[in-house]
Amino acid sequence: MTEPGARAANIAVSDYGVDIQIDEAYAAQVDAAVLTATALATLTRLSAPAATLTIVVTGDAEMQALNRAYRGVDAPTDVLSFAAHDDREVAQDLVIPAELSAEVAAYLGDIVIALPY
Secondary structure, three states, X not given: OOOOOXXXXXXXXXXXXXXXXXXXXXXXXXXXXXXXXXXHHHHHHOOOOOEEEEEEEEOHHHHHHHHHXXXXXXXXXXXXXXXXXXXXXXXXXXXXXXXXXXXXXXXXXXXXXXXXX
């Protein structure tokens, strides 16, 4: 197994970015450092190309609202994931500044976790 900070398939842990967002109500129950380390270890183990992602920890009410809005299911669920890139047609007139294009291309998406679920 690759040690943190070591290169795996020429990809370093520093090539990854993980944004952790925890609702205040769950901050004492969730260790952001453990979530970050787990995400980094997973990306490293998979030899994923340079990438970033967001992990959100929220409650059942917010999860139900997201599930209703994006899946049409009016019920909470334990995990939702939102890919940053999908097969839908992208607006042809969308212009991304050159300095942001690599960052946008490397963004994998969002993972939302309902803690009390």
